[in-house]
Amino acid sequence: MKNRSLVSITDYNQEEMLQILDLAAEFEKKPNQDILHGHVVATLFFEPSTRTRLSFESAVNRLGGRIIGFSDSSSSSVSKGETLKDTILTVSNYSDLIVMRHPLEGSAKYASEVSPVPIINAGDGAHQHPTQTLLDMYSIRKTQGRLDNLKICMVGDLKYGRTVHSLLIAMADFNPVFIFIAPEELKMPEEYKILLDNKGIEYYEYKDIADKMDDADIVYMTRVQKERFSDPLEYEKVKNVYILRNSMLDKTKPSMKILHPLPRVNEINYDVDTNSKAYYFQQAQNGVYTRMAIISKILGVK
Amino acid sequence: METKKELKVNAIKNGTVIDHIPSSSLFSVINILGLNKIGQQVTFGFNLESKKLGKKAIIKVADIFFKDEEINKISLVAPDAKLNIIRDYEVIEKRVVVIPDEITGIAKCMNPKCISNHEQMTAHFEVVEKKPVALKCRYCEKITDQEHLEIH
Numbered sequence: 001m002k003n004r005s006l007v008s009i010t011d012y013n014q015e016e017m018l019q020i021l022d023l024a025a026e027f028e029k030k031p032n033q034d035i036l037h038g039h040v041v042a043t044l045f046f047e048p049s050t051r052t053r054l055s056f057e058s059a060v061n062r063l064g065g066r067i068i069g070f071s072d073s074s075s076s077s078v079s080k081g082e083t084l085k086d087t088i089l090t091v092s093n094y095s096d097l098i099v100m101r102h103p104l105e106g107s108a109k110y111a112s113e114v115s116p117v118p119i120i121n122a123g124d125g126a127h128q129h130p131t132q133t134l135l136d137m138y139s140i141r142k143t144q145g146r147l148d149n150l151k152i153c154m155v156g157d158l159k160y161g162r163t164v165h166s167l168l169i170a171m172a173d174f175n176p177v178f179i180f181i182a183p184e185e186l187k188m189p190e191e192y193k194i195l196l197d198n199k200g201i202e203y204y205e206y207k208d209i210a211d212k213m214d215d216a217d218i219v220y221m222t223r224v225q226k227e228r229f230s231d232p233l234e235y236e237k238v239k240n241v242y243i244l245r246n247s248m249l250d251k252t253k254p255s256m257k258i259l260h261p262l263p264r265v266n267e268i269n270y271d272v273d274t275n276s277k278a279y280y281f282q283q284a285q286n287g288v289y290t291r292m293a294i295i296s297k298i299l300g301v302k
Numbered sequence: 303m304e305t306k307k308e309l310k311v312n313a314i315k316n317g318t319v320i321d322h323i324p325s326s327s328l329f330s331v332i333n334i335l336g337l338n339k340i341g342q343q344v345t346f347g348f349n350l351e352s353k354k355l356g357k358k359a360i361i362k363v364a365d366i367f368f369k370d371e372e373i374n375k376i377s378l379v380a381p382d383a384k385l386n387i388i389r390d391y392e393v394i395e396k397r398v399v400v401i402p403d404e405i406t407g408i409a410k411c412m413n414p415k416c417i418s419n420h421e422q423m424t425a426h427f428e429v430v431e432k433k434p435v436a437l438k439c440r441y442c443e444k445i446t447d448q449e450h451l452e453i454h
Contacts (some may be wrong), residue, residue, distance in 0.1 A: 084421050106441025107417040125415050127442055 002300035005112035005119040009130040009166045014173050021138050023293035023302055024286070027062075031289065035301045036065030042095035043069035044087065045122075046078060046102040051262060052122050052132075055284070056099050059291035063301075068094060085114050092117045097299055118298050126162050132261055133166040135290040136220075139283045140171075143257040144217050147171070153179040153213045156222035156242050156267060158188040163261045164222060168192055178203035179212055183238040185229060208241060214251045219244070221260040221267055221280075246271040259283050311347040317364040319386040319393075320376075325349050327379035328359035330453045334375050334408060335368070342366055354382070370400075375408055377401040378435060379453050401432045409437055412450040416442040 001016055012020070027033070041060045045053050053071055060067050068091075070076045078087060084102070088111045091098060098115060100108060101122040108121035108128070123129040141147050152171060154164045158180055168178065168188075172195065180188045180203060187205065196203050206212045213219050224242050229235040243266060244258065257279040260268060264280070272278050296302035323331055328348055331337075337344050343364040352358035367387060376383060377399040387395040405427040411418050418425045418441050427437035427446070434448035 084417065085423070102417075103415075104417040104420055105413060105415050106439065106443070109441045110417050110421065110423060124417075125442075 001297040003118050004298065005108075005115075005121075006130050006294060006298065007108045007112050007119065007121045007124075008128045009133045009170050011130070017134065017137065017170065020134055020290065020293045020297065021141055023297065024134075024138050024289040025142075027289045027292045028286075031292075032062050034064035035296060036060060036063035036299065039065040039097070039299055039301075040095045041065050041067055041295065042091045042098045043067060043071075043122075044076075044091060044098060044100040044102075045069065045071045046073040046076075046084075046100070046107075048072050049101050049123060051284070052101060055287045056120075056122060056131075056291050056295075058288050059295055062288070063292055063296065065295075069099075084111060088115045088119075097295065120294065120298065123162075126160055128166060129162055130166060131287070131291055131294055132163050133170050134294065135283065135287040136163065136167050136259060136261075137170055138286045138290045139257070139259055139279060140218055142286065143279060144255065147174040149175050150217040151177045151179065151215055152218045152220060153181065153216035154188075154220045154222070155181045155209060155213075155244070156224050157186045157228060158182040158222070159186040160225075160228055161222045164188075164220060165192060167220065169195070172196060172199055172201055176201065179216060180205045181207070181209055181212055181242070183207060183224070183234070183241070185234055185238075186224065209244070209248065211251065213248075213256075215253060216256055217253065219252075219256060219258045221258060221264070223265055223267055243267055243269060244272055245269045246275055249275055249277055252277065311345050311360055311362055313391060314343070314345075314362045314364045314388055315391055317342070317362065317366055317388055318368060319388060320361045320363070320373075320380075321358070321384045321386065322352065322355060322382050323359040323361065323376075323380040324355050324382075325357040325359045327376075328361070330379040331359075331361065331376045331383075334379070334453070335363075335372070337361070337363060340366070371402070373397070374400050374402050375405075378405065378409060378451065381433070381435075401429055401435060403429050405429060405437060408453055409446065410452040410454055411437075411439040411442060411444065412446040412452070413439065413442050413444040416444065418442070 057067050092115050099120045099122050102124050105125035105127040108124045112119040226235050256277050260280040346361045348359050349357045383399045385397040386393045407424045426440035430436045430438045437446045
């Protein structure tokens with residue numbers, strides 16, 4: 001993994017993913033280590049994402065590295081019309097590793113082709129966000145003790161949600177059963193169902209939550225966003241169907257955990273937060289350990 | 303019978319005849335092969351009758367002999383094109399075009415949010431299906447199908 005960019009979750013094979021998770025577990029036990037001393041990491045956020053940026057910066061800081069970068073393209077030369085290539089080539093002179101978030105799809109792949117230093121994709125439009133996938137896997141393994149043979153229920157926007165697509169691809173190698181719960185307009189795209197069919201993985205599709213998550217090990221919630229609907233009436237019809245409430249969790253497995261990539265709006269009711277099955281804030285914390293592991297592997301200090 | 307057919311475009315002594323080009327693709331073919339930038343003689347016929355294509359175009363390029371990888375670039379716009387290699391007014395070889403497994407440049411990714419449509423860069427595609435053609439963008443990984451294919 002040393003000096004290799006992480007653009008898509010498929011850049012890592014199963015063994016490499018497990019190495020990241022193992023290393024993240026080490027960092028969780030001992031989060032402050034001065035192993036990145038003398039290294040400079042650039043965080044280039046061409047669109048704002050405070051949560052993701054702070055998570056990366058926390059990871060670098062805990063390892064004793066230094067950070068340069070910008071949190072919004074309006075404060076960089078991009079607003080003067082500089083191309084992505086020029087920005088990347090310039091910043092690569094100042095840093096050992098570039099973490100980038102960009103609104104255009106494929107931008108991280110392109111950056112990795114022109115950059116002499118490795119790139120970590122922190123989200124490129126609706127395309128990929130591999131560090132989120134690894135932290136989701138870390139959270140799953142940590143709470144369930146394993147990655148194999150789990151029943152994973154995905155709820156909400158399964159059409160545009162890049163986190164569910166990447167997680168599906170990554171988990172497909174661990175013999176899961178998937179339950180997809182989404183409105184008609186936001187169903188899991190055909191290409192991902194074909195991928196599961198080819199691997200012989202079971203999946204079920206429903207339009208309502210009701211009792212569908214009763215035997216699930218993981219419930220992965222996503223936001224149903226108004227702007228995804230061509231017909232506002234359709235949104236009004238479904239907007240309250242995909243809200244998770246504490247009362248719906250009574251019959252679910254005691255070991256079940258609820259994940260959410262955050263930020264949430266209203267899709268998880270606040271009364272769920274105190275339930276021991278709610279795991280989304282710990283999940284965000286796991287993101288720091290996972291990113292520490294990814295950065296250390298790429299910089300070759302672990 | 304062949305010999306009685308009237309030639310709509312003058313014969314060339316040496317060079318390449320590209321036949322069975324859909325009329326609508328003529329100028330794409332000229333652009334892709336860079337025929338508008340060469341010094342040799344180029345003649346072409348446009349909206350000629352063809353049983354197979356309805357209206358076809360034909361290009362005759364004097365003194366140029368294309369390499370496979372060069373000529374295969376036109377397969378996206380003229381998949382049925384046939385080449386006659388001419389030496390001393392005689393056809394010495396007939397060739398067809400083949401859609402390659404990878405396409406560099408030429409086509410445009412149909413995803414408006416793809417980086418390749420915003421940055422000065424060369425598009426790259428993996429050909430995932432040949433007929434009808436489907437191209438997978440190396441960058442955004444979205445598929446551009448025949449119906450949405452734009453050539454530049």
